[in-house]
Amino acid sequence: MSSVNSLTSAVNPFYASLQSNSASSSGSASSGASGLASESTFYNLLVTQLTNQDPLNPLSNQDLSAELAQFSVANGVNAIQGSLSSLMAQINQNQGLQAASLIGKTVSTSGNSLQLSGGSATGGYDLSADASNVDVLVQNSAGQTLAVLPQGAQSSGMQSFTWNGTDNSGVALPAGNYQFLVQAANGSQGVSATPYSLGVVNGVTLGSSGPTLQLSGQKGSVPFSSVQNII
Template sequence: MQDTMSANSATGSASSSSASSASSSANSGASLQSTFLQLLVTQLQNQDPTNPMDSSQMTSQLAEINTVTGISQLNTSLSSLSTQLNAGQTSQAALLINSSVLAPGNSITVASGKTNEFGVQLATAEDNVQVNVVNSSGQVVNTLNLGNQLAGTVPITWSPVDSSGNALPAGNYTITATGVLPTGAAGTATALTPGVVESVVQGANGAPSLVLSNGNTVPLTSVAAVL
């Protein structure tokens, strides 16, 4: 009887000491595993021989603590990999400085006698793809009919004229792209406008973004074409 009480007392003392140590240490997978193993060894040393621990529960607990440690190590590895990938993408983005690219946008500048390059990006094939050119007064001055197009980037080289073929005055214009899905529903055509890459900045989640001459800042992954 006294032996049993001594064993229970030792178990309680060891558990209290280990819990105190765990609360003062960092909550990392390694420290949790170390604390768990200390508690387990103490419990095995002081268990009642007539009522030993259930081996299946012990195995389950070991598996759980190993899973926690593995997840912690995986998160650290993924974080390191993400940092390396972002650094590589930033180096690639820097090579685009002073290059003209097509990226999502709606504003184009018309200069006398100069053709414009822009485009449309389609996630899926669409029918009756059109680009409307709107002046600063909100009037549609021309509509470019591109017909049926497959998914991807559709580049456009356009001489700035109105629907009657008259040259448009210099200034800023807005373009919007529309299309129809084969099902008859409205498409999701995206207008692409040109811009010269002026610099590279850190965007969301550390990924690089490009600062363009047209005033837009776009993620590197949104660049549809390099002109």
């Protein structure tokens, strides 16, 4: 008759393999089939262990409960990981559909970059409060102010502006990358303004970490999660 120890030694590595499988999720159909096979193997080993146990030293209820508990935990972790993988796949799919609906639309992302192309550039900013006077300063990469664009009085919230590509003297500047600074005040009280870069969504790329948007202008590619507003 086979000893209990030899069969237990066969069951214990099986626990280890279950826990090892639990630590790495695959989310594939083959892993589901493998899980079913592992469950069948466990029960076969357990039945064999009980059938061949020493009648003078049978497996105690405590030991049996411990073995079943180990399997239940490992099997439960596998089930949870499978559910999470399915949920994440669904979230990524939904984000992909949402991102695709933005193609052709203008969106804002954090930053103060301006892309001058075809004699025009557009930027945006978010005013923390109503302002009686707002100025947008267009600057080069060295921080030198090239043009001041008066915006007048504006309400709190998201605002946008368009620059015609000329400096303060009316001279047309070359196409390329610029930046902007917003100065806002309500009487003598300063008003904070958060700058945003604007770009038209030209395409969407789906990846494991979520969709990526291809924007016109300096921004290039940005994560879908970085979009602040749809203009």
